[in-house]
Amino acid sequence: MKMAQLSSASGVPVATIKYYLREGLLQPGQRSGPNQSLYGPEHLRRLRVIRGLLDVGGLSVAAAHQVIDAIDSDLGLAHTFDIAQRTVSPQLERTALAPDALAQVDDVLDGWLVSPDNPGRLAAARVLQTFRELGQPDLSGWVPAYAAAALAVADADLDEIDARADRESKTEMVVIGTVLGDALFAALRRAAQEHVTAERYAAPPAP
Amino acid sequence: MKMAQLSSASGVPVATIKYYLREGLLQPGQRSGPNQSLYGPEHLRRLRVIRGLLDVGGLSVAAAHQVIDAIDSDLGLAHTFDIAQRTVSPQLERTALAPDALAQVDDVLDGWLVSPDNPGRLAAARVLQTFRELGQPDLSGWVPAYAAAALAVADADLDEIDARADRESKTEMVVIGTVLGDALFAALRRAAQEHVTAERYAAPPAP
DNA sequence: AACTATCGGATAGTGTCGCTGTCTATAGCG
DNA sequence: CGCTATAGACAGCGACACTATCCGATAGTT
Structure with missing residues (x-):
């Protein structure tokens, strides 16, 4: 899955996904070249978790980051x-x-x-x-x-x-x-x- | 009670009280001159309600405003x-x-x-x-x-x-x-x- | 091979929010 | 008389969550 597909599948704008990547909220995709990455279903799911925490749970991006790290560790x-x-x-x-x-x-x-x-x-x-x-x-x-x-x-x-x-x-x-x-x-x-x-x-x- | 006393009694800075007055969150005091107002215990209490709604309840100033209007009406x-x-x-x-x-x-x-x-x-x-x-x-x-x-x-x-x-x-x-x-x-x-x-x-x- | 769309990455800009600081012209007070 | 406080107007600030723009490179199409 490429960036555009990840974006349309999740409903999150590309610029926002890039922002989440920058902030470390979302893991980088698998590199397939110097300027290409591939994203899998786990990225889509993670994106949904993020939006749930932010929109429904009302967390800040920083708080969501900590909480997601807790899932991973x-x-x-x-x-x-x-x-x-x-x-x-x-x-x-x-x-x-x-x-x-x-x-x-x-x-x-x-x-x-x-x-x-x-x-x-x-x-x-x-x-x-x-x-x-x-x-x-x-x-x-x-x-x-x-x-x-x-x-x-x-x-x-x-x-x-x-x-x-x-x-x-x-x-x-x-x-x-x-x-x-x-x-x-x-x-x-x-x-x-x-x-x-x-x-x-x-x-x-x-x- | 004058502004400075209202501020120290509530723990809210003068500038912030002025801001609440501007926003209509807090009723103006009783005028005692062109640049003087007196505040009563009801202002102190209202200020405590405001801080409770903002700090403890996590409301925005706009939401607190609506909610306070609901108390008054x-x-x-x-x-x-x-x-x-x-x-x-x-x-x-x-x-x-x-x-x-x-x-x-x-x-x-x-x-x-x-x-x-x-x-x-x-x-x-x-x-x-x-x-x-x-x-x-x-x-x-x-x-x-x-x-x-x-x-x-x-x-x-x-x-x-x-x-x-x-x-x-x-x-x-x-x-x-x-x-x-x-x-x-x-x-x-x-x-x-x-x-x-x-x-x-x-x-x-x-x- | 040429061309166009898209990509990752970097950087800067935007709008909102909740104050905060500054200024001016008074007024109270010792 | 002089010092501080006040009301009111207004500008500025820092945090936040994006959003927009640019760049150079590459992927896919023709």
Whole structure:
């Protein structure tokens, strides 16, 4: 497959593919001459992964690069998870967070095996800190429901990863699932919000 | 409160506050002279809301503007939800989505009262379409778990909104909850992933 | 062999975004 | 009186994700 075909098959402009090659997001094709390269189906697939991470997952090119490197490198499952999580999470210093916001998170994470520097723990603390700054410290009916739902989803994530056969496929699901899972849940939450709102407040249909 | 105090109390630079004023994100203070204005606690609070939407929620300034206008305008709950959802969701054309991806979503949304143009429904279809393009059409063990979790979270969202006393407070929770709820869930999912991974694959602790 | 389209590679330019810095003419304040 | 602060206008900046242009060489067509 040549550049033009790769471009039309993926829907990505040639100039953009060249840009991805420059940035190292996409592997160079197989050289067939001093100024010719051939691309295979794996390039097409990689291009689709890239567009998914950028467009659907909302990642920056730099973040997509890190995440793709994690797919390619042969690390353990837990380590790959860690890289994917750190890449898609905001960089937070544990010391920059209010202790009571952290305590509020830990309260809800009671019994979980989570490292103190887990990016999710810190990001959750920041969200709760924001609510506190807005004068809404009591979310004891709300946050635990999120934690329970997150646990169920994480279980499903691991089930889905287990269902993959080979290591490469598992790794890819870790990375893509981490990124696209956020988008999927957010989307389904919107649909569920409309449903629950309709169910609670709309006039019941005539019999 | 004068500009300098508003700045130091909120931690937002004066130049940035001026920028927010220019953009209409923040209401002008009460004029006390041709080149003097006074700001009240409501400006400080609004500034905190803005920073929460931008930094924690990851919204653009334009999106934050729309969302803040939704807080201020006196619309019904369902309508406010709609504005908040459309603002934070990608703009998708229903016709640009693959019918089988949409069918896959509707399959999992079975029995829900959701309009065909619900932004969440369309966004979910796009995520599933991306998985399909990567050759993973069978996610029948995965997506339903997300839907169930989203339903539970949406229920908690509505409970929390119901718990607010006045209309203004409800509206604010709709908007802020929509934006920060995404961030909160994503964060807790990361923590839960580490927990489940540790629980499943780590050596059990010695007795 | 001539010719045209395409290629890889390098470099420069574009548009958007979220600020940030500078300027001017006032005004408050000690 | 003099110093600092302020509102408002406007230009500039750095990051980002492309996009466009040019070059010399080669591939495929005739």
